[in-house]
Amino acid sequence: MISDTDIPVITYVTPKGGIAASAGTFILISGHVAVMTPGTTCGAAMPVTMSAPGDSPQAADQKTINFLAAHMKTIAEDRGRPGDIAARFVTENLSLNADEALEQGIIDYTADNLDSLLAKVDGLEIDVNDKNIILKTKDAEIVSIDKNLEEKVINVVSDPTVAMLLLMLGIYGLIIGFNSPGFFLPEVLGAICLILGLYGIGTFEVNLVAGFLIILGVGLLVAEVFTPTYGILGVGGVISIVLGILLMPLEPMMPIAWFSKFKVMAIGVGVIGAGLMLIIIAGIWRLRKLSPVHGVEEFANSKGVVIEELNPYGQIKIKGEIWNAVSMGQTTIPTGERVRVVARNDLELVVEPINENK
Template sequence: MKADGRTKLIFAIGMIFAVLLSSLMVMADENDTSTVVYTVNVEGMVTAGTTNHIRRAIDMAENDGAEALVILLNTPGGLVNATLDIIGDMISADVPVITYVYPQGGIAASAGTFIMLGGHKAAMAPGTTIGAAMPVQIRPDEEGSTAADDKTILFLAGHMKSIAEARNRPGDVAEKFVTENLTLSGREALESGIIDRIENNLTDLLAGFHGESIDLESGRTTLNTKNAAIYPLEKTTQERITHLVSNPQITFVLLLVGVYGLIIGFSSPGTFVPEVLGAISLILALYGLGLFEVNFFAALLMILGVGLLVAEALTPTYGVLGVGGVISMVLGIIYLPVEPLVSERWLSQFRFMAFGIGIIGSVVLVIMLAGIYRLRKSPVVHGNNEFVTDMATVVETIDPEGLIMVRGELWKARSVSNERIDQGEKVKIVDRENMTCIVKAEEEK
């Protein structure tokens, strides 16, 4: 009996130990953060800075052995070259790339749709939208924007289809994003096979894709993303600056600051602040201009406008050259960017910004002309009569020549009657001959 009791006790203790051990194993599994997932936020306009950010994130994820890279999308569109570079990096990435339209209510339009299709896995949050990727352009005879030429549309539609098919998604639906300006909700995108899942948040997304297989260049891998540690990768300072100056709106503001800074600096030298600020802004603007597609003839208009403004500042024509310069600058800015993947709203904002620059330029021009007009109307302050009737102090005895201090400056002086005037005495300037002031002692009245 005692043996049976002892056996039962040992069995009970063993059961309790087994339950505790299994519980600890489950807790350890739930808190396992040995796997890492990196995330990148793509918000606002897609620029060269966005390209650099995603490229660095892919390299870090590959080198650090991350389980996956999640690109969070909430963008209305962006620059063509930047978008194509991002897709190229994603296609060749040797780490699983998951694209996720997030947060709820967000969009991945135009360039954002291209990027979304480039992920090995794609998902959307509830209430999000993708599509509207038909390329657009500004036309001189249109108030807003219009569809780009057929060549551009066909190329981008074919590229969109190619990206979708490379990720085993329906190419016929993908190309309609470009040819028909198709837009899809999360549910519609899921039903058509464009995306793989609809998830409320990032944690659910990683749990949902856990265990799924992905084909990489290095071979097939199985996602182990459940309970993975999430590390957001923020932009570096360099990437933020590149993102800023590669936005055409910022580029043209910098260009305006640069041009007027140099004009004001050269017209009124001395402080060096306008020249330095203008030079830095101009260099940043020129760097930014090289990061997006431009219209050659619009660039010529801008160069002409800058030349006319400089000519107006150096050889004032009472506004004739200045007005022509402002008009050329505004027209050049409006038609300079050739970016078919930006949104129509962005194009409208860009047009308003161009007119705003024109108004600011006109105001600065009016101020400059008013100043020039006042200068031409004001009496001459230099010449032989500049110091006449001014009082001065002798700093070196005049016998018959010496030095005087007038208006904080040292001038050579000669007595009108060739008499001696001692140092420290007050004299009155009666005339000036070249660089010599003619003076008489104060008491000689």
Template sequence: MKRIISIILVAVIIFVPISTSNSSDMDAKGSPLILTIDLDDMITAGTAARIERGVQEAEERDATALVLLLDTPGGLVDSTLKIISDLSASNVPIITYVTPQGAIAASAGSFILLGGHITAMSPGTTTGAAMPVTITPGEEETQTADDKTILFLAGHIRSIAETNGRPGDIAERFVTENLTISSLEALELGVADYIEPNLVSLLGTIHGQEIQFQGKTIMMDTEDAVIESIEPDLTEKITHLISNPQITFILLMVGVYGIIFGVNNPGTFVPEVLGAISLILALFGLGMFEVNLFAVIMIFLGMGLLVAEALTPTYGVLGTGGVVSVVLGIIYLPVEPLVTSRWLIQFRLMAIGIGAVGSIFLVILLAGLVRLRKTPVYMGENEFLNELGITMENLDPQGLVRVKGELWKAQTRSESFVPAGTHIRVLERHQMVLIVEPVDKE
């Protein structure tokens, strides 16, 4: 009887989870699956990596659609083009949706919006403003990019729009005229297919709608869909962080100053390790967006001058030149036409702020060097001069004495005998031997 009961319990323990799992799988398979990705920040290489993974996951799990929830001011050109390429090659319908109310899909965001097979916007949202911009030396504000860049991006966004049945002329005006349109205007012009307040409402509206996808007509099945969000993994978070030009340059400066501090204070290890890691991450980040070669040269020149100032102090001459070179390099380094003018202006202010911090650091470093040069040498032949101690054993003629808590070999100048326990004064030091003389206990 005990054996039969044991067999029944084992069977129940094994069967119940399996049956529950099978039941869950059947429920999941019975409802359409919708995967979503939030794009609520700058478009970076980390964003592109997450969308690539999202498309693959949607295909593997046979999702009904992949929804990109847009609220972005723009981003990096290469990352945007990579995203458009992944969306175009997707075997799962892509829905691009500007949400929540008040959100924007500006600059690079408008490219991604037009890359969807179904486009939608929440009330009160806007899109457009994709005219490429750049920072020009000698100008206070941002400037329009060169004609070659404008023509390329205008032609590309027109191609994206027309491929997905959108008005190519309106899309082209996003780039050539910096056109910005509201959700209502987007619906009237055919840029957006729907205006819906939230995702659930949108999925209910498009259920049963037919769309052209991969050369064929398919019917959308989105009623009572299971909605799952694809969150960024650790690698994508790190990539997103360091491919942001602002973060990259902060890491660059932390790396430079960490190494400089480490050179001036050998043996601490923490600044050198932190600086080396930051510098490697910064160099990795620099490879993820377009840069100006002249600016790169200026930054590395500035780094060289700062290191030279630390190794061979010139009381600020090399250091000042280094700070100026780094600041100028940072200001003109990013060549990213699909970020907003506001972002570029903020970037310029950040560069000036880094220069100010660098100048303060340089002043502190120079002040410390000046004080250091005025401080008398403490270690060396005069380290124990006139210090008092006591003999730990007989000096006959040499023996051990204790000075400042340390044991040293010592003798008198005349090499005379001094008994243990005698108080002594240090007269000088010859390498590792102290020359001492007996003194009264008082």
């Protein structure tokens, strides 16, 4: 975009202590005028990747390095900067401070602040797409362009770390919602997070195998919820998701520090998933220990009231329900008499009168 514009672009690394590393270096040298504040740094643009879960980020394959080095060199030479030095940002992970970058010809000026920058470039004649343009920056009005709401949202969800967190929150929300229907909040929030996460993932390059691992992990978690295996499928699902997250990003220009943070996030997702599985398994274990509430034992020794005379067949009301009943011993029990359930034959209860005097 900077290469094709007809408007002069000044790239400026500031404030003091700031860096233009990795992809930032590409942006810096793309400007028609490149400027750095003293105390800033540029370079370290060697592409990296995480080859296996748990490993430290490694240099990308030589094909990728050669391609990006050639691209960096082309951009630099197109702006009249030394292509060999620019290529070393990629091939050797070269870093330069502001003074070194100025001496090597990577940048055009150093400036302590924006006012100083504008004063230095005032009257400078530069070539923009074969057109000579003279910069008139003296007393120029500075207009800050803020991101609109859409750009802010895209900027947040396009971060691979945020995208993966949204994806996992969406998945866990849907699993919780489907396991306890009727509340709707987990399903709604889960669906929103899932859509935002999928959108964010679509903005950067991903590993297809990692995607399959995450899908497999989700399937195993769902299977654990609906066909409890005391954690076997759940643990497998969590492990599969964590491996998928670790292998997901293939962006070669992400800084090494980002990969470390991403690894911590993946482990955090695993811990949360393990905690969720522990809660589900504990709940299932408690349910398995409860006495049955249906079947033969549902009305054992429960008391009811005759609403249709048992002679010996009739009806009783018990626990708010009306049931067909038969009196034990084929005796007659009048309406309004209290009875106790002694047995159950399918949809018919066997009862006996309660002797209130006992």
